Amino acid sequence: MSQILKLIALPISIILICLGIMTILGGHITPGGGFQGGAMIASGVIFSLLVYGLGNSPMEFSHTYIEIFESVGALGYIVLGLVGLFAGGFFLYNVGADVFNIIPASIQSIFHYPDTTNAGIIPYLNIFVGLKVFAGLSAIAIAFAGFKKLTEEDVD
Template sequence: MSQILKLVSLPISIILICLGIMTILGGHITPGGGFQGGAMIAAGVILSIVTYGLGNSPLEFSHTYIEVFESIGALGFIILGLVGLFAGGFFLYNVGADILNIIPASIQAIFHYPDNTNAGIIPYLNIFVGLKVFVGLSAIVIAFAGFKKLTEEDVEK
């Protein structure tokens, strides 16, 4: 890759990651959310990996790092779903914005997002979905970038 491409790709990657985070955090009041923001963050990481290569990328992720973030995303989604199940009677019931009036006010207050939109658990779900999408798309590219094409000489050995 050229030096100009390497010089420009890192700032663009950082901008993409910041825009993805902004999309995730504002997903409950604007178009977008967890999937779109996670894909934007992954695009920033993928741009860095494609430009610099897997071993030289400034945004380097180990296998353990990816496993931890994927587990956090999955467990967070399941835990929020179970909170809705136990508190409201339905899996992923929106505890903070109780439309059936069955959740006590003290439990609802836990899930009020700071912007007072009464979005309930939706912003938190966006965060966990964003983590899952970011890690999933990044892991695919990291796996393909780490794949070494076997030559005929390697096969004979």
């Protein structure tokens, strides 16, 4: 790789990651959301892996680190779904934007901030979906980057 590419790859990767975070955080009011933002964050990591390689990348993501991100994303999504199930009677019921007026005000106030958003749990779902997508796509790229072609001598 050229020195120019190595020089600009990290700032471009950081910009991609920041744009992905912005897409996730604004997903409840703009087109986009968790999946698109997670894919953008993963593209920053993948770009860094392609330029620097797995061993020399300034963004070192081990298998355990990615696994934790993926687990937090999946667990958070399930927990928010269960909050809707127990509080509203439906899995992923939007507790903060209570349509059927069945949620007590104390629970509803946790996910509803009057001055910022009326989206309820949707922004939180976007964050967890973004984590899951980022971890999944990055894990695939890291696995391919770490793949070493077996020779006949390795098999014997």
